[in-house]
Amino acid sequence: xxxxxxxxxxxxxxxxxxxxxxxxxxxxxxxxxxxxxxxxxxxxxxxxxxxxxxxxxxxxxxxxxxxxxxxxxxxxxxxxxxxxxxxxxxxxxxxxxxxxxxxxxxxxxxxxxxxxxxxxxxxxxxxxxxxxxxxxxxxxxxxxxxxxxxxxxxxxxxxxxxxxxxxxxxxxxxxxxxxxxxxxxxxxxxxxxxxxxxxxxxxxxxxxxxxxxxxxxxxxxxxxxxxxxxxxxxxxxxxxxxxxxxxxxxxxxxxxxxxxxxxxxxxxxxxxxxxxxxxxxxxxxxxxxxxxxxxxxxxxxxxxxxxxxxxxxxxxxxxxxxxxxxxxxxxxxxx
Numbered sequence: 001x002x003x004x005x006x007x008x009x010x011x012x013x014x015x016x017x018x019x020x021x022x023x024x025x026x027x028x029x030x031x032x033x034x035x036x037x038x039x040x041x042x043x044x045x046x047x048x049x050x051x052x053x054x055x056x057x058x059x060x061x062x063x064x065x066x067x068x069x070x071x072x073x074x075x076x077x078x079x080x081x082x083x084x085x086x087x088x089x090x091x092x093x094x095x096x097x098x099x100x101x102x103x104x105x106x107x108x109x110x111x112x113x114x115x116x117x118x119x120x121x122x123x124x125x126x127x128x129x130x131x132x133x134x135x136x137x138x139x140x141x142x143x144x145x146x147x148x149x150x151x152x153x154x155x156x157x158x159x160x161x162x163x164x165x166x167x168x169x170x171x172x173x174x175x176x177x178x179x180x181x182x183x184x185x186x187x188x189x190x191x192x193x194x195x196x197x198x199x200x201x202x203x204x205x206x207x208x209x210x211x212x213x214x215x216x217x218x219x220x221x222x223x224x225x226x227x228x229x230x231x232x233x234x235x236x237x238x239x240x241x242x243x244x245x246x247x248x249x250x251x252x253x254x255x256x257x258x259x260x261x262x263x264x265x266x267x268x269x270x271x272x273x274x275x276x277x278x279x280x281x282x283x284x285x286x287x288x289x290x291x292x293x294x295x296x297x298x299x300x301x302x303x304x305x306x307x308x309x310x311x312x313x314x315x316x317x318x319x320x321x322x323x324x325x326x327x328x329x330x331x332x333x334x335x
Contacts, residue, residue, distance in 0.1 A: 031062075033268035039066040040269040043081065044096040045074045045256065046135075050289050057285060058276050065269050074098050078105070081261075085110055090263040093270035095132075096277070099255040100178065102132040103316030112262030114271055118278035118295075125313045126294040132259035135277055136291035139253045139304075139311055140179045141245040143228035145217050155248045158187070161226065162198050169223040170204040172333060173213055177322055179227045180329045182252030182314045193328070199226070200332050218243050234303055235290050247309040254314050255294075 044051050048071045055067035072080070074097045084091050095102065095111065105111040106128065113130045127133040142155060155161050161170070173179075184192035205222060207213050210229050217225050218241040233245045258277050264270045276282050283295045292301050304311070 037266035100319035
């Protein structure tokens with residue numbers, strides 16, 4: 001996500017008012033009501049393979065319902081919904097995207113209210129009551145090449161990355177505004193800004209693209225990545241790549257949530273689909289794909305447990321600082 005593009009989207013939410021809609025459930029039997037809808041339109045940022053697998057399992061349970069998937073990156077998905085709303089078109093039923101987008105959509109009335117029957121299994125800081133709930137989350141970790149970095153040199157605290165040993169040996173995924181903002185909150189804003197300025201003086205290589213960067217570290221082109229996605233690291237590690245990760249402190253966890261659109265054309269089918277995504281069965285499917293889930297009656301990922309990692313969910317309200325923080329990020333990491 002480019003900071004400027006995200007800032008423009010946030011500004012668009014503020015500039016345009018949208019009609020407040022109601023998505024309260026009727027007293028009609030939910031399955032009978034869903035049969036009348038016949039389909040659910042699903043906008044998602046999840047990769048198409050996973051989204052299709054979830055939809056196929058859902059259809060196997062409810063063969064009278066079709067799931068129409070529209071997959072794109074978060075910026076494009078939100079832009080599409082904004083355009084449809086301005087044109088007074090109600091096309092989408094369910095939104096699955098990073099939580100800061102859902103927070104902004106909720107504030108403008110595009111995301112409606114729905115308390116899923118599965119909501120009780122999710123910790124409070126992984127949801128916004130009666131609005132959206134986390135389907136999975138992506139923690140930001142420190143990735144390293146196991147052939148280039150010895151155990152004794154691994155950073156045990158974020159401050160260890162400021163050691164002269166790491167100068168010119170690190171890579172940073174550029175423009176990761178959610179990671180940057182979250183780290184400022186975790187470290188404390190004044191201390192966090194100072195830390196980032198000192199980190200920039202370590203001359204980290206700046207690149208775009210998580211997959212590309214993970215492959216560069218795996219190939220030994222660079223020793224360590226500062227802000228890696230733990231899920232991407234685990235997936236490549238399982239294929240035999242000489243990489244691993246550490247948690248030098250609390251890890252920012254980017255939540256990807258799901259919510260009901262206020263003007264959903266197929267509200268009953270949408271509620272049924274959301275319940276399935278958040279159900280134990282749906283969450284186990286995410287786990288089988290290597291995702292990290294917050295559902296309380298499922299086991300924590302072993303890689304997190306072994307390392308004693310503390311996940312700090314990225315508060316969606318922090319998105320309101322993105323305009324200011326994006327300028328700061330660009331100023332600090334400008335090369």
